[in-house]
Amino acid sequence: MKILVPATLAPDLQARPDDVVVPYDGDAPIADEHTDADVLVVWAAPPPFLQDAAQRLGALRLVQTLAAGPDAVLAAGFAPSVTVANGRGLHDGPVAEHTLALLLAAVRRLDRLGAAQREHRWDSALGHEQAGPDAPHYTLDGARVTVWGFGSIAARLAPVLALLGAEVTGVARSAGARDGVRVVTETDLPALLPATDVLISLLPATPRTRHALDAARLALLPAHAVLVNVGRGSTVDEAALVDALRAGRLGAAALDVTDTEPLRDGSPLWDAPRTIITPHVAGGRPQGASALVEAQVEALHAGTPLRNVVER
Numbered sequence: 001m002k003i004l005v006p007a008t009l010a011p012d013l014q015a016r017p018d019d020v021v022v023p024y025d026g027d028a029p030i031a032d033e034h035t036d037a038d039v040l041v042v043w044a045a046p047p048p049f050l051q052d053a054a055q056r057l058g059a060l061r062l063v064q065t066l067a068a069g070p071d072a073v074l075a076a077g078f079a080p081s082v083t084v085a086n087g088r089g090l091h092d093g094p095v096a097e098h099t100l101a102l103l104l105a106a107v108r109r110l111d112r113l114g115a116a117q118r119e120h121r122w123d124s125a126l127g128h129e130q131a132g133p134d135a136p137h138y139t140l141d142g143a144r145v146t147v148w149g150f151g152s153i154a155a156r157l158a159p160v161l162a163l164l165g166a167e168v169t170g171v172a173r174s175a176g177a178r179d180g181v182r183v184v185t186e187t188d189l190p191a192l193l194p195a196t197d198v199l200i201s202l203l204p205a206t207p208r209t210r211h212a213l214d215a216a217r218l219a220l221l222p223a224h225a226v227l228v229n230v231g232r233g234s235t236v237d238e239a240a241l242v243d244a245l246r247a248g249r250l251g252a253a254a255l256d257v258t259d260t261e262p263l264r265d266g267s268p269l270w271d272a273p274r275t276i277i278t279p280h281v282a283g284g285r286p287q288g289a290s291a292l293v294e295a296q297v298e299a300l301h302a303g304t305p306l307r308n309v310v311e312r
């Protein structure tokens with residue numbers, strides 16, 4: 001079996017003697033002599049590279065992306081006979097940590113305090129302003145946190161939120177208890193969003209989730225609510241989000257992902273009030289990638305089920 005692997009991953013990969021591991025750097029198309037590959041492992045590959053691979057790698061059986069979200073690979077046009085598997089589970093720790101960092105930064109207004117520090121200003125008024133009954137939440141203790149997209153990353157994050165005193169509810173495609181957390185479906189959002197202090201989106205980018213958080217659903221959130229989006233930018237109607245922030249109908253937003261990346265220079269999101277933006281850096285360091293690829297190759301050899309197969 002021939003396995004094309006990003007050069008950064010290749011040194012760690014343990015292959016069977018009868019397998020050939022070919023490192024590639026992703027800056028140039030796959031060389032003609034390797035278009036007979038069985039497996040293509042991809043990590044942060046640019047769309048033109050993926051589209052070229054989809055056209056020219058005629059013997060492919062598996063495209064294994066190390067990203068949790070397979071949207072870029074799905075958009076490249078690989079034949080339906082090619083299995084696509086994602087990197088679900090490789091990013092749980094780092095992304096849960098970044099989500100928590102964004103959430104605490106937004107709730108504790110580190111954006112405002114950072115600006116004050118740069119101006120050498122002692123902004124101790126913040127504590128008093130956030131003390132009244134209608135004030136924005138200044139603590140996760142007792143906060144009602146909704147995690148929309150309750151999958152692998154959410155399962156890592158939820159116990160940490162609970163430890164800090166938050167009351168966590170998940171939203172997924174099917175309802176029921178998951179990891180001890182109550183999970184509901186989108187049909188419950190009209191009742192859930194008005195009772196949400198913090199909305200964390202970990203939704204994947206699919207045709208179904210485009211602008212899932214639109215103007216109507218934003219309007220259901222309390223005016224003090226904090227939005228944290230670490231899933232995909234396409235899931236939020238950014239114009240409606242900016243309107244809500246400017247009008248004071250939303251407490252704060254902390255975004256690691258935007259609809260267009262990099263966020264364009266003229267986007268109103270850059271200067272939206274009470275908004276923190278990080279440049280899609282929550283993940284970026286897959287943990288256990290070699291073990292996943294080795295298990296997938298073994299499964300192909302053995303004819304047993306692959307992990308993380310993406311529906312399409």
Ligand SMILES: NC(=O)c1ccc[n+]([C@@H]2O[C@H](COP(=O)([O-])OP(=O)(O)OC[C@H]3O[C@@H](n4cnc5c(N)ncnc54)[C@H](OP(=O)(O)O)[C@@H]3O)[C@@H](O)[C@H]2O)c1
Nearest residue numbers: 068069091149150151152153172173174204230231282283
């Ligand atoms: N910012 C970053 O650097 C970064 C890094 C890694 C991942 N991500 C993003 O985070 C996403 C989640 O990662 P993960 O590993 O947790 O994925 P996951 O385990 O596949 O979880 C995705 C969850 O979304 C739910 N979902 C999908 N479509 C939905 C819909 N229409 N309505 C409600 N729920 C829906 C799924 O519900 P079911 O369980 O019921 O199917 C599942 O619980 C990825 O897809 C990726 O876009 C971002």
